[in-house]
Amino acid sequence: MTVDMSQFFQVFFEETEELLAEMERLLLAIDVAQPEPEDLNAIFRAAHSIKGGAGTFGITDLTEVTHVLETLLDRIRKGEMALTGEHVDAFLAAKDILKMQLDGHRHGAAVDQEQVVAMRATLQSLAQQGSARVPAPPGAVAPLNAAPAAAAGRHCYRIELPALPERDIKALAGELGLLGTISESRLPDGRGVFVLDTEDSAESIVAICSFIMEPSELKITTEAAASVEDAQRYGVFEPLPAPARSAEDAQGYGFFEPLQSAIAQKEAENAQGYGFFEPLQTSIGQTEQENAQGYGFFAPFVPNGGTQPAAAGASKHGDAPDKAAVEADPVAEHATTAAARKPAPRRDADKPAVAHNEASTSIRVGIEKVDQLINLVGELVITQAMIEQRVDSLDPMLHERLLNSVSQLTRNTRDLQEAVMSIRMMPMDYVFSRFPRMVRDLAGKLGKKVEFVTHGAATELDKGLIERIVDPLTHLVRNSIDHGIEMPEVRAAAGKSETGRLSLSAAHQGGNIIIEVSDDGGGLNRSRILDKARQQGLPVSDAMPDAEVWQMIFAPGFSTAETVTDVSGRGVGMDVVKRNIEAMGGLVEIRSLRGFGTTISISLPLTLAILDGMSIKVGPEIYILPLAYVVESLQPRALDIKEISGSGRVIKVRGDYLPLIPLYQMFGIDSACTEPSEGIVVILESDGRKAALFVDELVGQQQVVVKNLESNYRKVAGISGATILGDGGVSLIVDVAALLRSSRQLNDESIYTE
Missing domain, CATH: 1.20.120.160 (HPT domain)
Known part of the structure; x- marks a missing residue:
């Protein structure tokens, strides 16, 4: 087959x-x-x-x-x-x-x-270098069954194979051909025979063939060049017979050592049956030992329906894979991949084989199946919300059982939703593991010494965000090595260790994950950043707080590097970093102290599939505001509303003037009220800037399942997605960051001063 x-x-x-x-x-x-x-x-x-x-x-x-x-x-x-x-x-x-x-x-x-x-x-x-043998490392143990080092000259092996498919024979011929010169012939029964001329030991042949067959199925004989010990290493091959030996002694049926005397021959025949008959039972202990060892070739006898124990020969010599696991798994029986049939370890220094049931603790599932499951659970959540909304109007006394059942359904649906969402969560180590190599190579290229450490690698994040955060983190790490950490001689002159420290950490904080890139380098140069900003015409002042000065490095084309290299210096990338993080609903903050280092902190939601939102109403429409952007909501007084010629209106909140954004004007909706004092104002914050969103009323707070609007309809400005409400209606999710960026008031600094 x-x-x-x-x-x-x-x-x-x-x-x-x-x-x-x-x-x-x-x-x-x-x-x-x-x-x-x-x-x-x-x-x-x-x-x-x-x-x-x-x-x-x-x-x-x-x-x-x-x-x-x-x-x-x-x-x-x-x-x-x-x-x-x-x-x-x-x-x-x-x-x-x-x-x-x-x-x-x-x-x-x-x-x-x-x-x-x-x-x-x-x-x-x-x-080919360093042929002289060096002392073994401390604690090294000479491996069992290790073939001796190849002697000078070549070995010639005759390899007789069991019955195999033609494809496997060709695969073995190609693999063994890498060891030396190989020729192929066939026996009368169709089995393949190789003659291999090689400098490698017989151990290499057994290692290669064990991917296709059991080592006990091999019959390997040596010609001229190989020593007796090398030929008998695994007990599956022996030297070609000397003329003085009898035919039976010389052949040994391919398994046994030559018999030394007639008595020894008789005892061996009785005990071993020439490899065809069950051994004679001299004692229970002897039988158990022979069954456990199997002479290094045979698996222990197990009655039908019994559980086959691991062969002692497999644990001692590592030559016999776990056949019980292979027989229990039809895929493992036929598949000859490294995954389905790995050879058992052959050396004491190798790790012990893991039991089959312990290794099968996870399965591979396509991401499209996980996404489909998440979508179905999302639909279930929506249906549950519809049912809950319908039963709200029922009399609790008359429909107590129904209401209790709906409450139980709500709890079970929430638990199921959380369990399914956790399937998409992946540890941050998936991202962190990419950086040690990059840090090593880049530090060596720049002539710097960098110690790279990580914290919180087990912290989990949604797979979609994991994939999108790799590029921003890569750019931040490269910048820290290139611009942050100083050269060894500079660090030594400043009283620091010559080896700089770069750390990458992740931790949960509420409903977000905080990822930080920190270095103990020279820190950001405030005066140089301000000078560069003035050269580029950016609005700056010496009285600006540090937090605002640090944000300047995210401006498009901004760079303080004096020279341009293939690592950085063109001012391209940091603006993209910030834009990509904000597109994921995240925020970027910078903390830096001159001479002590810099920390860049990224805050991201745990998942983009579900979010906590505030339902607001404007005219007949209901919109969702992501709760992460909402600071507070209030009903303003008429005297707190000011009109600024050519710049719209602002609202005074605790002494600060914030731009007022009427949502009905942004989306062209006929609103029930046009005066802010008659409606509700929601204070929003994005990218360190605040604004007031004018809406008709607040509906409530709820967790919503995010649907991609662009793939199902088309891209809509100011809208990041959609969700289905409990009554079956579709509600749009407001893209707060894009809405605030498009507001003309935010581009006018004069509205912030009285």
Whole structure:
């Protein structure tokens, strides 16, 4: 039966990206002087898993790079070479090449083959250096079943395969061909046979073949070059027979050591049955031991319906994967991806295999399915609101049971809504993990020393906001390294540590998440910012508070950099940062102290799918104001309303004059009242500026499900979305930030002075 492997490609792509990210994380955190053996093993395992999965799917360009990378990593983890900073740089660059190749296969992106060839040459050059063996790192344990280092000269192995599909045989031939010169032939029963001439040890052959089959299914024999110990390493192959040996002794049925005497031969026949019969039961203890060990080849006998325990041989030698897990999962039985069939670890230093039931704690679900579920729950919330509004007019004495049921439905709907919304929430570590590499590379390029730390990586944010916050944070981090943190000699002269500190933190605060980018650099230069602002014709004064001066850096084209580099200096980006954050309903604040550093704080709502809003009425229409922008509401006195020629009206609130924005004029609605003293004024605040919105009346406060108006109708100026009310009517959500920006009064500074 053939299996369509294309269905597993997506799993391979996703797991390969995760492995590359994990490899980069480990490389950035590794101590070059005294690397932890487990870290080196984990990096090697990641490269090996990528290589095995790519070979299974026939993605040869990935296997060619990972093979050379794996060879170099293997020499380092075995202590044959000392890890250096040059190695780490090469491994990180190789990760970038592998990511580029992966994107080429996954998304059809361009792949620079010259860079690929150059990277392979670099890794090969590094692998050929430092042949002298170095002492093993402290705490390193010699791995079990580790094949001896390849002796001078070449080995010639005959590899006899079990019955396999033609596709798997070709995949193995391509993978093993990377180790040396390979030739292929067939046995009379159709099984494949390879003859491999290579400098690699037999361990490498078993490691590659274990992605396709059980190691016990292999029969490997050696010719001339290999030593007896090398040939017998796994118990699945042996040296070619010497003439003096008997045929039975020489062949050993492919599994057993040559018998030493007639008595020993008889005992072995009784105990082992030449690999065909159950062993004789001499004692209960002996039977249990043989079943547990299986001679390194056979799984323990389990009656039908029983639960198969993990083979002791798998935990000791790591040669037998968990067949119970494979048999229980039809996908794992056929899929030969790195995800479905990873070889069990073969070394003590490797991490222990995780039980099947412990590993299956999460599933992959397409984001479109999650969005559909959220939309359906949103519709349920709307329907529940309609029911609740209908039963409000019923007599509570006559319809007590119905009203209690509606109350229970309301509670359950709210719980369901919160649970479903949490599915879209992702930890901030998804964003934070992108920056250690960038900080390392950029600091090295600028000749600076930077320590990067994160706090609150487990804090969760909506997936839609997570994806949109990456670019603004990237720009802020780059600015902190380029403009904030000083050169080592400058810091030393100022009495600071030569290594600057850059931190990225996230925390929940009410219904928002606060993300901060902080550095302990030189801080913002107030006088330079004011001078630059005057040169660009911006309205500034020396009496301006610091908070307003700092906001100047978000002006389009504003930059105080004296030179333009490929990192920054053109004044392009900070205005985009602020605009993008405000488009997500967020705010940006800056705190800075000269000589001590700068902190840029971003406040974002936890999700854009649901918001707390205030319902207001203007004429026959009901609108929703996001509660995050609402400061207060009041009914003004007529004497507090002032008319300014050519600039509309303002309202005096506690000694401050605020521009008055009549919503009915902005949207062209016939209002029930045109005098502010007859209606209600809602004080709004956005981007540090306040304004008064004149409406007819307040309806109430409620949580609304946001619907995208642009995709369902068209873009409407001053409107950010829509929602469905309890009576089934559609209500528009006011874009407060855009409304205040479009108000002409806010552009006239004279209205703020009496």
